[in-house]
Amino acid sequence: xxxxxxxxxxxxxxxxxxxxxxxxxxxxxxxxxxxxxxxxxxxxxxxxxxxxxxxxxxxxxxxxxxxxxxxxxxxxxxxxxxxxxxxxxxxxxxxxxxxxxxxxxxxxxxxxxxxxxxxxxxxxxxxxxxxxxxxxxxxxxxxxxxxxxxxxxxxxxxxxxxxxxxxxxxxxxxxxxxxxxxxxxxxxxxxxxxxxxxxxxxxxxxxxxxxxxxxxxxxxxxxxxxxxxxxxxxxx
Numbered sequence: 001x002x003x004x005x006x007x008x009x010x011x012x013x014x015x016x017x018x019x020x021x022x023x024x025x026x027x028x029x030x031x032x033x034x035x036x037x038x039x040x041x042x043x044x045x046x047x048x049x050x051x052x053x054x055x056x057x058x059x060x061x062x063x064x065x066x067x068x069x070x071x072x073x074x075x076x077x078x079x080x081x082x083x084x085x086x087x088x089x090x091x092x093x094x095x096x097x098x099x100x101x102x103x104x105x106x107x108x109x110x111x112x113x114x115x116x117x118x119x120x121x122x123x124x125x126x127x128x129x130x131x132x133x134x135x136x137x138x139x140x141x142x143x144x145x146x147x148x149x150x151x152x153x154x155x156x157x158x159x160x161x162x163x164x165x166x167x168x169x170x171x172x173x174x175x176x177x178x179x180x181x182x183x184x185x186x187x188x189x190x191x192x193x194x195x196x197x198x199x200x201x202x203x204x205x206x207x208x209x210x211x212x213x214x215x216x217x218x219x220x221x222x223x224x225x226x227x228x229x230x231x232x233x234x235x236x
Contacts, residue, residue, distance in 0.1 A: 019110055021146040025163040034151065036161045037193070044190040045230040046222050048073040049164065050211075051102055051140065054081055054088035055199030058208030062198040063095055065215040071229045073097050076140045077132075079104030079124035081201060086131035093132040098231035100138035101128050101159065106202045109141050109150040117150045121157060138162045138232055142202075144195075162232060164195035170211045171203030177213030184214070185221040193232070194218075
């Protein structure tokens, strides 16, 4: 019985260690302890970031809004979506935006073995690099959840793990442009990293429309406070 108990405790401990980074996006102290960036390194500037693309309709709509406002952002691209529309990855980079990696498949890291995670990451980096013509420097995991293995793997591949400090919950079916903008800008300040989405591959259909519709209000709010927009790499 004692051996069984010790074995069970060992399994519980291993599971806890494996999932230890998972709550980092909701726990700044944990993120700091694990050296996962939630905010910009500088106390000024706001970083707009977009996940889950590229998307045939959503990415161009977001790019148009950013160009209209003269804003530079960071796009975390999914490898399988890059392979479907590689020209959009190139368009993002050509417009002066930063390109990051969001995995090859949009799957939760906690359910994937280390060899699966390594294959996914390498395939994603290759797809993003080839299509965009740039070498990505940042990585954000699907659903914002790292496992201990994936966090270590990302760093060993030379990528910086990045989450966020503000979000618009624009993936929800009931989201509206006004609600997205309100969530993002409430208490928004210098150093914040904002999570938005330019695609609906893994969320409510058409959610990117609410995102694009919210951008003008977000930009106006930030600039009215005297702040500016930067890509993640511009803050280092």
